[in-house]
Amino acid sequence: MKHCIHLFVFIFFLQGCTSQPKKINGVSYVASGDPTTQEQVQQVKNLNANYAAVMPFAFIRDLINPTLSFNTDRQWYGERREGVQQYIEMFQKNNIGIMMKPQIWIRHGEFTGYLKMTSEEDWKTLEQSYREFILLYAELAEETNVEIFCIGTELEQFIAQRPTFWEQLILEVKQVFKGKLTYAANWDEYKRVPFWQQLDFIGVDGYFPVSNLRTPTVEDAQKGWQGWKSEMMTFSEQQKRPILFTEYGYRSVDYSGKEPWKSDRKMEGLNLEAQNNLYSAFFTEIYPEPWFAGGFIWKWFIDDAAVGGPENTMFTPQNKPVEHTIQQHFEKEAHR
Template identity: 55%
Template sequence: MTKYLTWFLVFMFFSCSMTTKKDYKINGVSFVASRDQISKENVQPVLNVHANYTAIMPFGFIKNLEHPEIIYNTNKQWFGETTEGVSQYINVLQKSGLQVMLKPQIWVWHGEFTGHIKMPNEVAWLELEQTYSQFILDFAKLAQEKQVALFCIGTELEQFIVHRPEFWQELIKNIRAVYSGELTYAANWDEYKRTPFWNDLDYIGVDAYFPVSDKITPRVEDAITGWQAHKIEMKTVSETFKKPILFTEFGYRSTDYTGKEPWVSDYKITALNFEGQTNATQALFETFWKEPWFAGGFVWKWFHNHAESGGKKDNQFTPQNKPVEAVIRNYYKRQ
């Protein structure tokens, strides 16, 4: 009897520790998978910006927007995208005192937008449901095994959700059956108001690439002004569902017009503009991090090889070795 009571108390401890609401902000980075294992040396730069969470993002791949089969956990993928790699990353990150959001994602060949995934017929829809369930539940079980604090059930999959809402309701139940931590979904910035299952999750997840300024180099004040209408809408959604808003992704490129269409990630844009990236990021922090209905977020994106990442010639999203890194460090340190 004593043995069973001990195991029950252990289970309750882990369950409660994973589901208790935070009294602090989630100050996260999106930790990109690599070909290699990681070590504490790769984690130290994350700790240096005072992050307390990392998102780990294993990918599954589909051939096109109408193809139902998801390929994942193969020897053709980078180590950090496989279950073995995810497990190794989580071990190192947790040993360093970081919490983890496990965020399995789909990549469509040629980089087509996942929100447009839509099957041509019922047979294909059923196959997609089966393969997506297997993909997500495999990682949900791993999340439970590793006592991961937060699990993301999908990323930017609006048409899949619109056309198969019953599937998603059942999927959430099946995830809850194998994973006892907190759940979110990463809705695109223009999708979250229509997502139908926020009542069944713990956070309203938003990939926060909202347009906030049309200027070449937005000032902090410009971007703060540009946020106001979006902020009101998010606060309303949070109050409606009685769930906190979590930015499952946020960030800006170090390029001109960074606040105009922040979701653009192609390499056709060649301009460098660190001031715009810094100002837009500061405005986001000033707008949201003090709000009680806002849970925090995950910077997009952070590479394991910090010394070689970002820098003065890079105009992509990563803040590493750019002036904006100091802004993130400053705000994360306050929490």
């Protein structure tokens, strides 16, 4: 059964079968300084999630620095190989599937899509450093029977400037990892990614703007999805690949549907209703689509009791009204 848990997704999709396979109901599991516990994984099970994204990190000094630092003792336990493996094994004991999603963090949180070298020498250094990072975790993904491996996250300039490198990297990954592959494109990037035919899922970080209102109703947000939904359906049909939201989510803050990607702490207008309505509209409009494979909520913290709550304005749904909405939807999907 190795790597076969979602093989039927692709068979059905490519053959145009009208039967709908089960969706990937996932959470993005944020790395911690400690091993994860059964109690913490149980919170994910209680949400009725069937997948978790586990995210090792590499760090880089700035947008023009070519050298990544990764798998070091200076990182949190869950960000390096040892911790990633422990997280994976804990989830697997609970019959929860895994997407491994290596990511880059640029100092001060600068957008990875702007990462761009200024010389050929630096490009080659970056390519070698990134290759070592990705292959380290592709090998671990194979060793631990991970279902999905994501080759990168929001790296638009790196891909646009060095497409040949990415084509070769995918071939190298396929030599060591035999499961399904994706790439996490930003919501406004995915149509420009040149290598979807080499992958299994069209990965999209689904922060599409759907409403300019302070507190959109479910109906407002549903209307806001119509153009994006049509665009994704057409692209999925053209590529003959299902779309997987490698990330998606909304903050519990005013205007959270306007620019959903923003994590600006200056946005302080607590709005639990907006978050709940936006999730409800997404589940209603996008989830039933046959081209939509599911996705991973951004984001779920390991220490459930200490995060989120009714005064929290950030992305996590934990201990907020929207958590129950997600739980109900995932339960319905599990029994569909």
